Amino acid sequence: MLHKIIDIVDKNPKLTPKKLSYYRSTLSVPLDTYSQNLPTYDELKASNVLVPGAKFVCLIQVKYLYGDDFYNRTDELNLEKAMKNLEKHNGFCYGKANGMKAYLRPDGTLVLTQGNHRTAQRYLTLGKDAYVEVSLEVHSETDIDKIKQIESDNYNSDNIDRWNMVAEHKFKGAYGAKDPDAVALYEFVKPFGISIANTNRNDYVATHTFESYGNLIEALGLDDTPNKEYVKLSLHSLKEHLTETDIKGFLFVGLVLFQKIFGERFYKIQKNNKLICSFDDFIKYVFTERRKFNGKGPLTTQQDIVEDSGGIKIREFYASRFVVLFNEYCFARDINFRVGGLKGDCAIPESCDEWRKLTESLSPVKRRLLSATQF
Secondary structure (H helix, E strand, O other): OEEEHHHHHHHOOOOOHHHHHHHHHOOOOOOOOOOOOOOEHHHHHHOOOOOOOOEEEEEEEHHHEEEEOOOOOHHHOOHHHHHHHHHHHOOOOOOOOOOEEEEEOOOOOEEEEEOHHHHHHHHHHHOOOOEEEEEEEEOOOOOHHHHHHHHHHHHHHHHOOOOOOOHHHHHHHHHHOOOHHHHHHHHHHHHHOEEOOOOOOOOOOOOEEOOOHHHHHHHHHHOOOOOOHHHHHHHHHHHHHOOOOEOOHHHHHHHHHHHHHHHHHHHHHHHOOOOOOOHHHHHHHHHHHOEHHHHOOOEOOHHHHHOOOOOOOOHHHHHHHHHHHHHHHHHHOOOOOOOOOOOOOOOOOOOOHHHHHHHOOOOHHHHOOOOOOOO
């Protein structure tokens, strides 16, 4: 869907009449000027030179500019950041607003692929008739799907490596550009009814999201089973039993590592307790039955599991939290964990070989953060 940039700005609740008055008065004069002798879009249009395939650097009034949320983040424009930058620099700077890119579609719509926030800033300071300097390209294609693909490729090439690009926006751009890795990840989560960056719209209904998709990629890399069974089991059970809608990345990596390290021990216990023990039932217990404060408080959340890491974000710490939870689960379900030659006072004791494997690469300081029996 297309969105006019200035309309998005006008609808933002952060923009009060007082702020707008300040921008249009005190900050209305730019800190520098745009390049001299550039034609305006209206002049190019009147000269009939905007033919398919033509390219120009020109001045375009912000009232003409749109964004397409098929691949862009126009509907999530961070106006507060744009306003803070204006205030920080005491005005709009053309020198820092270069690199804007727009395409002219066959229907006459000017669509930005680079420059949403810069357009918003110029509109804030001088209104809808303010000019911005844009590299303009006239589409040669007439098929709308191919047009969106070209624009998406341009948007993605500009933003995929930008350090301050929010992860979900990176994925949205990559998927829109049909990046093979992004498409593969999209197809992987689709059967579970899980979406990344709201890319499922017009395709399937999602009950949960996985916005920290970099952690999903990390988890897939950890999973050494032929069909990524650890990841699939985790996605299925979290989707079924997690009441929160967004799956947290660090927690997910920890859950997959827990299966990788302790899977053989887990399934040996499960084999001898088939009627009362399964991975799915374990996750059900954690998020729908287990309550804080000795069973008298609220249900356990993802944050409850990952907190108190001492600021050290290590996958082994998050995996150790599921060891604690599994030991609790076995006691709560009255599961016999002393089977098949297993030893210890709990299902997964710190004396077992698997625990040593989990912690062997950690420094003594980090190792002290881990426990098999308590948070």
